[in-house]
Amino acid sequence: MIRDQDLLDQLLDTVSRFVRERLMPIEQQVSEQDSIPDDIVNDMKQMGLFGLSIPEQYGGLGLTMEEEVLVAFELGRTSPCFRSLFGTNNGIGAQGILIDGTEEQKQKYVPQLATGEVISSFCLTEPDAGSDASSVRTRAERDGDHYILNGTKRFITNGPHAGLFTVMARTDQDNKGAGGISAFVVEGDTPGILRGKADRKMGQQGTHTCDIIFENCRVPAANLIGLKEGQGFKTAMKVLDRGRLHISAICVGVAERLIDDALRYAMERRQFGQPIVEHQLIQAMLADSRAEAYAARSMVVDAARRKDAGQSVSLESACAKMFASEMVGRVADRAVQIHGGSGYMAEYAVERFYRDVRLFRIYEGTTQIQQIVIARNMVKDAAG
Incomplete structure (x- = not known):
């Protein structure tokens, strides 16, 4: 659904010009250096790209799904690495909190994602859990007002520099299926988080992935998304x-x-x-x-x-x-x-x-x- 065609047209024109004039000319440079220049990242923040699909009440542009895909058509005309940087903030990094999180969780974390102040990552895939996401082995064990997380996540986009993780972990060790998995918001500077070396990939240089390892990582129980166990999958x-x-x-x-x-x-x-x-x-x-x-x-x-x-x-x-x-x-x-x-x-x-x-x-x-x-x-x- 398009809410205001004139405003959308302005946004699409702005994004299209940004892609043509700023991103396309540096595609090869970014690929060779495996890094997006800071001034480009700042421009993305100023344009609101980190909050495209985040509701306006949390500081985003609040695009509908139709509006978002029309913008994505334009963003797709350049190297995918640019979109990957802010894509997690709009998608898998924020949507879990927005869909099932408490209002307190949304107010605390989502505005930081909308501005790009914090980069987010989504931690689901593991060394032995890829397509079979229900076989997650990362454990989250209750300890008073905290959960203790242990496990390894693999191929985590933006992992090397993320300041916030949405983590899927098994809270019910007796339930080996999807019903034993819960979702947590974990801040990037929490003790017990280790980041593996950046992966060397076939393509998409400028997009950074790595392993995220949790070793006795203590996460407040208040960071369980929705404050409900077993809803993570x-x-x-x-x-x-x-x-x-x-x-x-x-x-x-x-x-x-x-x-x-x-x-x-x-x-x-x-x-x-x-x-x-x-x-x-x-x-x-x-x-x-x-x-x-x-x-x-x-x-x-x-x-x-x-x-x-x-x-x-x-x-x-x-x-x-x-x-x-x-x-x-x-x-x-x-x-x-x-x-x-x-x-x-x-x-x-x-x-x-x-x-x-x-x-x-x-x-x-x-x-x-x-x-x-x-x-x-x-x-x-x-x-x-």
């Missing part, structure tokens, strides 16, 4: 519905950027006495890419509107995530192919994007997990 799943739509929109934006780059190259590059865009096999790759990107965009907007209307979108968000993440991989492959040998060279953005987009099929739930979610929802709907 449900909280995580609610958060992922929104997160999957956001990532789907980013995939669309990246695909559209790749299509533009490939089309421009094909119009300029000459072979056999004419621009290669005149060759039908090149045209076929461009046409397939454009059609698939359009289909993904339509899916994301439709699912976002359904969510804004109050409908459950577990099936639709999984469909969008599966299709969009697979689609952008195909588009990236074709873009490299259209560039030919140049597409394999680091001087062209398509080489970097080809590596960057591979992650989209893995995080926020792998393609295979999306297939399971979709099929289970189909069976549930058919059974009435």
Whole structure:
């Protein structure tokens, strides 16, 4: 749902210009240095990007889901690392508190996330708990007015510099399923938190991940999200519905950027006495890419509107995530192919994007997990 088209258009124009004029020119620099310049981070804060989807009462812009994905389409046209920095504050880092937290928890933590004063991380994945999130082994044992956390979380986005963690830990050791998991807000300077060395990744340089280790980390009982044990897994799943739509929109934006780059190259590059865009096999790759990107965009907007209307979108968000993440991989492959040998060279953005987009099929739930979610929802709907 779009609340005010004029205001939204202003925001989209501002974000689009920021992407074109500030972010695109430094993509290669950020990739080589594996770091986003401080002045860019400050600009992101001033623009309100850290609080896009955080309600206005907590200092954010309070975008609806439809408005958020339209902004994400624009943000996707540059390196994914920029979005990853503030994406957790808007999504998995804040939404758990916003959806299931107490008012006191929201007032204490969310405004800091909206301004970017504090960077957040979402700690669910573990060395032995990835797609099977219900098999979390990190323990949270009650000790008076505190819980003591022990365990290791893996591949935690923004982990090296996060000031706030949403942590999934098992509070009921006898319940080995999802019902034994609770969610906690853990401040980054809490004694007992150890940060592993930054991971070396295939792509998305400038985005930093690492292991987060909890060793007898004492967390106030007041930081149990919602003050209820056993709700953590449900909280995580609610958060992922929104997160999957956001990532789907980013995939669309990246695909559209790749299509533009490939089309421009094909119009300029000459072979056999004419621009290669005149060759039908090149045209076929461009046409397939454009059609698939359009289909993904339509899916994301439709699912976002359904969510804004109050409908459950577990099936639709999984469909969008599966299709969009697979689609952008195909588009990236074709873009490299259209560039030919140049597409394999680091001087062209398509080489970097080809590596960057591979992650989209893995995080926020792998393609295979999306297939399971979709099929289970189909069976549930058919059974009435």
